[in-house]
Amino acid sequence: MADRSFEVARLPGFKFIAISAFVLLYLPIITLVVFSFNSGQSVALWEGFSFDWYGKAWANEAVKGATIRSLIIAASASAIATTVATMAALGTTRRKAFKGQTFIYVMINQPLMVPEIVTAVALLIFFASIKVATGYNGLIYLVIAHAAFCIPFAYLPIRARLEGMDLTLETAAADLYASHWQAFRYVTLPLMLPGIIAGAMLAFVISLDDVVITEFVKSGGQDTLPTYMLGQMRRAVTPEVNAISTVLLALTVVMLTAFFVLTRKKD
Amino acid sequence: MPETTIAVEARNAVKTFGQGAVAVTALDNVSVKIKQGEFFTLLGPSGCGKTTLLRLIAGFETPTSGQILLDGDDITNLPPNKRAVNTVFQSYALFPHLTVAQNIGFGLEMQDRPRAEIKDTVARMLALVQLEPMADRKTSQLSGGQQQRVALARALAPTPKVLLLDEPLSALDLKLRKEMQIELKRLQQETGITFVFVTHDQEEALTMSDRIAVMSAGLIQQVGPPRDIYTRPANRFVASFIGETNFLAGISDGARVKLGNGAMLDVVAPRGPVGLAIRPEQVRVVAVDTAGAILATVASTVYFGTDTHVHVTLSDGTEIVARQQSPATGGVEMQKGAAVGVVLAQDALQVMGD
Numbered sequence: 001m002a003d004r005s006f007e008v009a010r011l012p013g014f015k016f017i018a019i020s021a022f023v024l025l026y027l028p029i030i031t032l033v034v035f036s037f038n039s040g041q042s043v044a045l046w047e048g049f050s051f052d053w054y055g056k057a058w059a060n061e062a063v064k065g066a067t068i069r070s071l072i073i074a075a076s077a078s079a080i081a082t083t084v085a086t087m088a089a090l091g092t093t094r095r096k097a098f099k100g101q102t103f104i105y106v107m108i109n110q111p112l113m114v115p116e117i118v119t120a121v122a123l124l125i126f127f128a129s130i131k132v133a134t135g136y137n138g139l140i141y142l143v144i145a146h147a148a149f150c151i152p153f154a155y156l157p158i159r160a161r162l163e164g165m166d167l168t169l170e171t172a173a174a175d176l177y178a179s180h181w182q183a184f185r186y187v188t189l190p191l192m193l194p195g196i197i198a199g200a201m202l203a204f205v206i207s208l209d210d211v212v213i214t215e216f217v218k219s220g221g222q223d224t225l226p227t228y229m230l231g232q233m234r235r236a237v238t239p240e241v242n243a244i245s246t247v248l249l250a251l252t253v254v255m256l257t258a259f260f261v262l263t264r265k266k267d
Numbered sequence: 268m269p270e271t272t273i274a275v276e277a278r279n280a281v282k283t284f285g286q287g288a289v290a291v292t293a294l295d296n297v298s299v300k301i302k303q304g305e306f307f308t309l310l311g312p313s314g315c316g317k318t319t320l321l322r323l324i325a326g327f328e329t330p331t332s333g334q335i336l337l338d339g340d341d342i343t344n345l346p347p348n349k350r351a352v353n354t355v356f357q358s359y360a361l362f363p364h365l366t367v368a369q370n371i372g373f374g375l376e377m378q379d380r381p382r383a384e385i386k387d388t389v390a391r392m393l394a395l396v397q398l399e400p401m402a403d404r405k406t407s408q409l410s411g412g413q414q415q416r417v418a419l420a421r422a423l424a425p426t427p428k429v430l431l432l433d434e435p436l437s438a439l440d441l442k443l444r445k446e447m448q449i450e451l452k453r454l455q456q457e458t459g460i461t462f463v464f465v466t467h468d469q470e471e472a473l474t475m476s477d478r479i480a481v482m483s484a485g486l487i488q489q490v491g492p493p494r495d496i497y498t499r500p501a502n503r504f505v506a507s508f509i510g511e512t513n514f515l516a517g518i519s520d521g522a523r524v525k526l527g528n529g530a531m532l533d534v535v536a537p538r539g540p541v542g543l544a545i546r547p548e549q550v551r552v553v554a555v556d557t558a559g560a561i562l563a564t565v566a567s568t569v570y571f572g573t574d575t576h577v578h579v580t581l582s583d584g585t586e587i588v589a590r591q592q593s594p595a596t597g598g599v600e601m602q603k604g605a606a607v608g609v610v611l612a613q614d615a616l617q618v619m620g621d
Contacts, residue, residue: 166358166360168356168358168360169362169363171327171347171356171360172354172356172360173362173373173377174326174327174346174347174348175325175326175327175347175348175352175353175354176353176373176374176377176422177378177425178373178377179348179377187362190364191364
């Protein structure tokens with residue numbers, strides 16, 4: 001008997017649309033990567049192959065400062081977000097469905113739904129008053145802001161991992177003389193670890209990439225890599241920006257690959 | 268003479284789930300004593316409270332009222348990790364991130380036993396369940412029967428005072444289940460540990476147990492050795508749940524019982540209406556003119572291979588099933604509607620309460 005299910009791949013024009021979509025997605029990125037190796041000043045006119053712009057970016061103190069700042073913020077924010085998300089996931093999954101559960105989910109995932117610019121303005125105003133009151137202008141504001149919007153990204157993979165876990169395993173651990181802490185340490189934690197690592201990496205990448213909230217919250221001289229690049233674009237654009245972007249891209253690809261490997265269902 | 272040592276005891280155990288109008292009583296004032304070294308089975312249909320009783324002994328639930336005693340000590344309020352009792356779960360609940368050997372050693376590790384002792388015990392347990400070559404495998408690489416054996420070894424390794432088994436064979440296919448029944452019995456005899464086994468399978472209960480507690484509706488209906496449970500069921504529920512039973516209604520004059528069709532049986536029962544029960548294998552179908560036989564007509568015959576079941580109807584409409592060994596030649600099917608005689612083995616007739 002013929003398979004009568006609807007197959008979108010058989011529609012006329014499907015191939016054309018699919019290929020166009022992939023070209024639109026990847027051609028700009030390929031162009032960006034290619035021109036990062038341009039020997040000339042232009043980001044549009046190819047002159048020859050060189051690593052010059054990587055060297056220039058590496059030697060640029062502003063780029064170095066922004067990179068270090070980005071990494072510090074991403075590492076601290078993802079650590080905080082992952083810790084909070086782990087506890088939130090434990091609190092929302094290890095029990096029977098409870099009243100207000102959907103409300104709690106929405107609250108935890110709020111940063112995914114509220115427009116980023118709204119969060120940015122809100123944080124700007126909120127932190128501004130604290131900055132005036134305390135006189136403190138450090139990176140901590142950026143770390144807190146990043147941690148806040150990274151929580152749902154860390155929460156979702158951890159929750160998915162916990163939901164797939166058999167609660168009887170903890171009962172079995174208790175039956176075999178494990179205290180609450182030991183059951184968590186030797187059974188729950190190792191089983192949820194892939195979810196935690198995946199969540200942490202996703203949070204790290206999201207933090208590394210942020211422009212809007214950072215731009216609003218940062219004080220003078222606190223450019224991260226993305227906001228530094230945005231600043232550069234306002235002046236003459238050189239392939240230095242391409243080189244930095246390419247490095248960021250490579251870093252992200254590595255982390256996301258690791259994310260997929262870790263969250264892949266076994267068997 | 269001192270009494271046999273009691274390993275586990277439930278005293279007036281009550282367990283209610285939920286509150287108010289939606290409250291469900293899973294266990295209704297259950298008291299039972301399980302002896303040291305015995306293979307004790309909790310048998311009953313689903314929802315009868317057998318698993319709840321097991322979970323009270325394990326410590327996964329706390330009774331609403333009543334007590335649980337282990338070796339005479341009140342353990343009612345001890346958490347599971349403080350009880351010298353281990354469980355084989357229906358789903359096995361093996362730790363997927365650990366190897367077979369690590370799974371078996373888990374309980375000993377948690378008890379902080381010395382390394383050398385853990386290593387020895389794990390090796391001994393692997394040998395006991397014949398899984399030595401699998402020691403370093405992950406549990407997901409094992410077959411259902413092998414996982415079952417790991418679950419057993421893991422629960423036996425810390426040498427519990429009592430091993431609890433929650434329908435451990437229900438996930439296995441028939442052939443493997445039969446093998447594991449023999450295996451379980453062997454393990455119980457070799458280790459001498461008290462087994463408390465939960466099942467809804469009456470055949471499993473009859474073949475494996477030293478004693479059976481038949482449960483229904485949160486109550487223990489009868490406790491006794493398999494032979495007693497089968498031949499002397501305490502009430503209608505036990506008689507119908509374990510094996511097949513014919514129920515007959517009659518009226519007793521104190522010395523004899525008169526059935527609905529007028530037949531007189533030599534059964535002593537209190538005066539008034541009585542219920543009688545008899546197993547199908549204690550009923551014989553004979554020629555219609557046999558002296559003392561009750562008249563009946565054949566309703567149908569069902570061939571089971573070794574046995575043939577003959578369903579007959581008495582003149583008052585009562586239906587009776589007789590189980591007969593099939594003749595070597597396969598026999599001849601009795602004609603539907605044929606007049607026959609029925610003989611009830613007098614000593615197998617049971618007077619039934621409700």
